Amino acid sequence: MTVNITLIVLMAAFFAAGLYLLLERSLTRVLFGLILMGNGVNILILAMSGGSGTAPLHSAGTPAEEYADSLPQALILTAIVITFAVTSFMLGMIYRSWVLRRKDEVQDDPETLRADDQDDYGHGDTDSSEDASEFSDAGEARPLRRRKAEPAAGAGRTAGEAP
Amino acid sequence: MIAADLAPLAVALPLLGAAITFILIRYPSAQRFVSISTLALTLGLEVVMLLAAPSTGTHAVRLGGWEPPFGIVLVVDQFSALMLVVSSVVSLTVLVYAAGQGTSDGDEEGPVSIFHPTYLILVAGVSNAFLTGDLFNLYVGFEILLTASYVLMTLGGTAPRIRAGVTYVVVSVVSSMLFLIAIGMIYGATGTVNMADLAVKLEDVDPATQLVLHLMLLVAFGIKAAVFPLSFWLPDSYPTAPAPVTAVFAGLLTKVGVYAMVRVETLLFPGDRINSFLMVVALLTMIVGILGALAQSDLKRLLSFTLVSHIGYMVFGLALSSRLGLAATVYYVVHHITIQTSLFLVTGLVERRGGTADVDRLGGLARLSPLLGILFFVPAMNLAGIPPFSGFLGKLGLLEAGVELGTPLALLLVAGAVTTSLLTLLVMARVWNRAFWRSPEDVEDPDPILLAAATDGSRVTASLQVTGEDTGKFAGTDSVTLLPATMTGPTIGLVALGLGLTLLAGPLFTLTDNAAAEMLERTPYLEAVLGAGADR
Numbered sequence: 001m002t003v004n005i006t007l008i009v010l011m012a013a014f015f016a017a018g019l020y021l022l023l024e025r026s027l028t029r030v031l032f033g034l035i036l037m038g039n040g041v042n043i044l045i046l047a048m049s050g051g052s053g054t055a056p057l058h059s060a061g062t063p064a065e066e067y068a069d070s071l072p073q074a075l076i077l078t079a080i081v082i083t084f085a086v087t088s089f090m091l092g093m094i095y096r097s098w099v100l101r102r103k104d105e106v107q108d109d110p111e112t113l114r115a116d117d118q119d120d121y122g123h124g125d126t127d128s129s130e131d132a133s134e135f136s137d138a139g140e141a142r143p144l145r146r147r148k149a150e151p152a153a154g155a156g157r158t159a160g161e162a163p
Numbered sequence: 164m165i166a167a168d169l170a171p172l173a174v175a176l177p178l179l180g181a182a183i184t185f186i187l188i189r190y191p192s193a194q195r196f197v198s199i200s201t202l203a204l205t206l207g208l209e210v211v212m213l214l215a216a217p218s219t220g221t222h223a224v225r226l227g228g229w230e231p232p233f234g235i236v237l238v239v240d241q242f243s244a245l246m247l248v249v250s251s252v253v254s255l256t257v258l259v260y261a262a263g264q265g266t267s268d269g270d271e272e273g274p275v276s277i278f279h280p281t282y283l284i285l286v287a288g289v290s291n292a293f294l295t296g297d298l299f300n301l302y303v304g305f306e307i308l309l310t311a312s313y314v315l316m317t318l319g320g321t322a323p324r325i326r327a328g329v330t331y332v333v334v335s336v337v338s339s340m341l342f343l344i345a346i347g348m349i350y351g352a353t354g355t356v357n358m359a360d361l362a363v364k365l366e367d368v369d370p371a372t373q374l375v376l377h378l379m380l381l382v383a384f385g386i387k388a389a390v391f392p393l394s395f396w397l398p399d400s401y402p403t404a405p406a407p408v409t410a411v412f413a414g415l416l417t418k419v420g421v422y423a424m425v426r427v428e429t430l431l432f433p434g435d436r437i438n439s440f441l442m443v444v445a446l447l448t449m450i451v452g453i454l455g456a457l458a459q460s461d462l463k464r465l466l467s468f469t470l471v472s473h474i475g476y477m478v479f480g481l482a483l484s485s486r487l488g489l490a491a492t493v494y495y496v497v498h499h500i501t502i503q504t505s506l507f508l509v510t511g512l513v514e515r516r517g518g519t520a521d522v523d524r525l526g527g528l529a530r531l532s533p534l535l536g537i538l539f540f541v542p543a544m545n546l547a548g549i550p551p552f553s554g555f556l557g558k559l560g561l562l563e564a565g566v567e568l569g570t571p572l573a574l575l576l577v578a579g580a581v582t583t584s585l586l587t588l589l590v591m592a593r594v595w596n597r598a599f600w601r602s603p604e605d606v607e608d609p610d611p612i613l614l615a616a617a618t619d620g621s622r623v624t625a626s627l628q629v630t631g632e633d634t635g636k637f638a639g640t641d642s643v644t645l646l647p648a649t650m651t652g653p654t655i656g657l658v659a660l661g662l663g664l665t666l667l668a669g670p671l672f673t674l675t676d677n678a679a680a681e682m683l684e685r686t687p688y689l690e691a692v693l694g695a696g697a698d699r
Contacts, residue, residue, distance in 0.1 A: 022337075034336055045347040048347045049350075072350065075347075082303075093325055093328055093329060097329065100320075111464060
């Protein structure tokens with residue numbers, strides 16, 4: 001099998017940049033990372049299809065080896081369409097996240113923060129009105145990451161809002 | 164024309180239904196009618212296919228008349244037919260439950276009307292993944308169901324769901340990418356993506372390359388199946404989705420990953436090269452998962468952890484790669500789809516009745532609603548593996564298969580499986596003691612709905628709830644039926660089906676045993692796709 005070195009280098013660059021962006025906290029960068037890596041995968045499939053050749057339209061007298069392999073291109077086309085769908089969905093989700101929280105960032109899981117906060121298991125329920133369930137309102141408006149620094153202020157605020 | 168030729172309809176009908184429900188987006192009752200009848204029709208066809216499967220054997224449907232290995236084939240054998248029927252039963256039940264929830268809350272307007280088309284597309288993707296005999300088509304099936312699941316996961320677009328949805332989408336996309344990379348490399352190594360053709364050609368590939376390809380596929384499917392240590396995303400993202408959505412995700416999506424792992428292990432890469440590795444992974448999945456569940460107080464998260472833990476049982480049976488182990492795995496998959504889904508449906512009911520899914524804020528549910536108590540108790544004991552429930556039978560099969568193999572690692576796994584079962588019982592007993600058994604007055608910070616209803620029967624008006632700080636999602640509504648028959652009905656049905664798995668255990672185990680034998684033998688599959696004499 002022949003391998004095109006340009007394609008391999010390009011693929012490596014896409015994967016490297018994509019992975020770097022994927023590990024960022026900003027959602028837009030994560031999306032860019034996913035797009036880059038998706039294209040890296042497409043190039044990988046292209047590289048796996050072997051050498052170039054003539055268009056895969058049947059003409060009499062052309063030996064089979066001279067045609068380009070068309071199946072990987074069909075696979076890539078499918079993968080591009082799927083990446084497109086996921087990209088547009090993620091854009092919608094990132095916009096929604098920004099509308100709701102004014103933050104283009106991966107949010108912390110409130111349950112994880114709750115587990116971080118508690119000294120022992122017995123006192124874990126003081127924050128339970130702010131858990132991940134859909135009934136919570138009080139905990140949503142402010143950035144979750146600050147809760148670890150000021151748990152007392154968070155608790156006081158919930159109590160203050162209750163009446 | 165034989166029954167197995169109906170296979171494409173299992174994918175096409177839900178897709179058609181999705182198109183129709185999308186057109187009917189302004190007519191909720193018509194939408195409900197179309198989606199429920201589509202799934203019922205699909206289920207009927209699949210039952211016909213399952214009943215015919217033992218007599219016709221493995222059958223391949225060539226889409227568009229293209230000869231394999233060039234065209235896409237759908238392969239119906241006993242395993243895939245069984246999985247189709249179980250998944251359709253569960254998805255139909257959850258659909259009725261979700262429709263019931265929508266009707267009784269009167270929130271049929273608004274963005275939730277996208278639920279029905281998306282849900283049908285999810286079912287189509289699941290059916291496609293179960294049926295396909297083509298690796299790239301399996302990827303497409305995964306993407307269909309994942310894209311639908313992204314929409315369902317973030318339904319309504321509230322802040323917690325968006326937060327959980329981001330993690331879920333990114334993890335799923337990365338796992339799909341790994342799968343696609345594996346497909347690309349497999350194509351480079353063999354020049355085909357047809358699974359039967361691959362099964363023949365992969366044997367000639369260099370063993371080291373085989374191992375790489377094998378592990379890449381397993382990692383990709385391991386993320387989807389939530390096998391430790393690739394399960395981190397599941398307890399974070401599932402609990403925030405609406406109850407019916409979580410139920411169907413927990414029941415079906417991880418099992419599609421398990422199904423794909425079974426196909427990889429039996430068809431593409433048979434042999435016991437990485438079995439010890441899989442056994443260690445299975446042990447860790449069981450133990451770490453159930454220890455996570457012990458630490459939770461939120462019922463939905465707790466159940467998500469038990470879900471992860473019990474995936475370990477399926478990997479365990481798979482890793483034994485014996486006929487008994489594989490048969491027990493298939494039985495366990497069927498059992499677990501039913502039971503885990505019913506537990507999540509009951510959790511949805513608990514959340515309506517008690518106002519929260521936090522076990523620490525619940526109490527006295529067994530007295531407030533004995534029906535709810537029974538509906539939780541039966542599948543909970545079933546999950547823990549108490550005789551004579553199906554969980555016990557499935558675990559018994561796995562333990563027997565483990566002892567039959569008899570290596571130290573297999574015996575360690577047997578011990579781990581028993582421990583996990585006992586810990587599951589502990590987890591379920593804790594939930595039972597807190598949420599169902601203690602008196603409601605002992606609850607420290609109960610949701611207003613819980614106590615308001617204690618004196619006022621099953622119907623609660625909004626005026627009773629304004630005293631608390633949290634009026635929940637029923638704020639502003641005049642009256643709401645907390646446990647409508649449209650929601651309890653499907654739950655009762657699914658719990659009863661879980662009991663039925665015990666009554667039907669004999670025929671069902673014969674079926675799974677035959678399915679396992681078929682898969683281990685491989686010849687029926689290869690001959691069905693490639694024609695007689697294609698093997699070797």
